[in-house]
Amino acid sequence: MLQMLTQGVDCRVCNRRRIKCDRRLPTCGKCEKRGLTCSGYGVLLKWDQGVASRGKLKGQPLPIKTADQSAPAANLNEASKSLMTRMSRSGDPRQEIIPSFSSQMTTIPKPLLFFELKSADERYLIHHYDHIVASNMAWADCHENPWRHIMIPLALESPHLLNAILAFAAKHINAISMSASQDSTAVMPISYPERFQQKAVTLLAREIQEFATERDCQPPSNIPKAISRNRSNAILATMLVLCNVETVWPDSSYWQVHLNAARTIMASSEDRTLSKTADDSTSVFLEQELFIANTFASTTNFLDFTVDEDFKLNTTSSKSGSIFIEFLKLLQMVISLQRQAITRPEILANSGISPSGLRKLFEHARSQTLTVDETYQTSPSYDYLHLTRTVNCFYHAGLIYSYRALLRDELLDLDLVIEKQTQITTSKFELFRALGFAETNKPTFAQDLVWPLFIAGTEATREDEQEMVIAKLQHSMSETGFSNCQHALEFLNAFWQYRNCDAGQGIKSDWIGFARDWTGQGKTFLVF
Known part of the structure; x- marks a missing residue:
């Protein structure tokens, strides 16, 4: 059923034989041709308490149990018999795959x-x-x-x-x-x-x-x-x-x-x-x-x-x-401040947050993220260019989200309002450019782009921008098999319509205000 797929690492049998593996799934073709049992590519499962096949302990479990250790073994044997009895009675081991056990x-x-x-x-x-x-x-x-x-x-x-x-x-x-x-x-x-x-x-x-x-x-x-x-x-x-x-x-x-x-x-x-x-x-x-x-x-x-x-x-x-934990920690800080400001607006005024200050925080997160751990550098799916584009997507999407959530025009001086709008315009341009190159129909980072795509959608004012967001979100859902962003698309379509009508003019043309009303009606959604 998965024959057309390939794995990113060699199977262990080919590794031991020191030959190139064709990495087919579910088992490699070279093992199949030689009549060998392919051990696969994932976690190698080993079972404790095996039985010796040769030597003086042949036929005995290792290590030999002492008298003090025999009680758990008796419980194990009873549980094994109970399981096998249920399997034989049902005729199909899938009818009840988990046996009952003592709470001890x-x-x-x-x-x-x-x-x-x-x-x-x-x-x-x-x-x-x-x-x-x-x-x-x-x-x-x-x-x-x-x-x-x-x-x-x-x-x-x-x-x-x-x-x-x-x-x-x-x-x-x-x-x-x-x-x-x-x-x-x-x-x-x-x-x-x-x-x-x-x-x-x-x-x-x-x-x-x-x-x-x-x-x-x-x-x-x-x-x-x-x-x-x-x-x-x-x-x-x-x-x-x-x-x-x-x-x-x-x-x-x-x-x-x-x-x-x-x-x-x-x-x-x-x-x-x-x-x-x-x-x-x-x-x-x-x-x-x-x-x-x-x-x-x-x-x-x-x-x-x-x-x-x-x-x-x-x-x-x-x-x-x-890999993206630095951006998530910043977003969590922004979310916390934004929620507290709902009941205590003075928090934002006294926080000292500015467009330039937020930008420095996200620049630091970007540099930290690009210092990629060796685990990812040695991955067969590792693609530094694509990673860089994805990191830039998070950088600009995070900035836009933070500016919209924390920097209210009524609390800012005119020069800071201008700086905020300039940065949002710049980040929107860079975000759409990075997303334009992003390959959401390929698996490497497809699952990572849905949140930046959603933020791009909240800023999309032209029809071609909206069409790109829809197409790439659909590609990502199709590639990964996760359809939870379908509700995010419904939200974006409703927000675009709301923003374009006369009733959408004013403070609630900001998507966060609209989302608060939307979720207040029980229409929750997860972009993840």
Whole structure:
């Protein structure tokens, strides 16, 4: 079903044989011709407690269990038998892929997950997530893409996360099968995404309840730190995946529910669990992804916002390598000030913010972003020219958004009003020029351009500008398989009509004022 696609790295078998891999999917052609089992391109899964094939321990698990260690093994054997019994009774292992476990078990034993992934459909879904979905989720796909190298191993220990990923992949396959730009004939049964998603939500609710009960019944010092962190990470990861599941089709607004829940979990975990360290890559990655989603959501939605919901990165997470994180931190600062000024207008007047000051902040963010981490430089999808154009898009889109959000004409001297308008005009020209060269019909950075395209749309006054924004947003949605920007296009069309009519003249011809009224009617949208 994915034969026409290719991967960006060689398979491990060809690497060991020291030959050039043709990188075909789902397995490389050279392995197929030689009758070899291709190990694939993604995460190499290894199962603990294997069985020795030779030597004096032949036929025995390694290491040999002592008497003190035999109790967990007994539980494992019972759980394995229970799972296999249910599979044999149902006649179809897909009927119930997650066994029931005692609340005392903190992780799912890996041998059980081996049985669970014996279903061809589940293996295919994990393959699709590994090779297609994870590539679209990262700013730029690379060898160490955390959506692949962190999320998949974590899912193999967390049934709720595993089911969320299966739902994500199934829904994405059905979405791209309807896209003219995707050469795919794969279609999953319509019940698959819903079934996996419902299973994920049910298991997640159970895990949250059990985890909360355990923490309330004993002091935090009695809970093993690694277990507490791993369970908290898995819960947060599941919520983030479920949030993204709701962005595949444009007819869902449940992403808000999962995003708010993730924010609540993060706030509670900061109170009760360990502070993060630089080597805790999973926690850092998840916090960054929550910060990114929360920031983008806040740029276009204005309902029920309080300063308490103002989610900031901690020091450890803010230093780590998400490629556009410097721009996002600036946008978060702008959003916070803009929201506070709704009830306290004097904040902006006393902030000392000026057009030149904002420009310096965004220039610093641009220079920091262009100092690209080596992880991205060695990526096969790495394209420095395209990255530079994308960074310039964020620079000018961020400036325009900040000027519109913070620099109110009535609070500025005449010379600052002129400077603001001049900078907006310049940034609009540069933004449209950079977007004109941007290739939203190619996967490398297509997913990164939707927010700059939306901001360009808010400034588009000519018909050709509006047509370019529409075409490129549609290309991006078609290429990535995520249709959540369809509501953003509806908003832009309504705003363009409103601005062109007589009633649209005045202060609310600014898109932020119009968006506040729009979302006040329950028409929320996410540009992400």
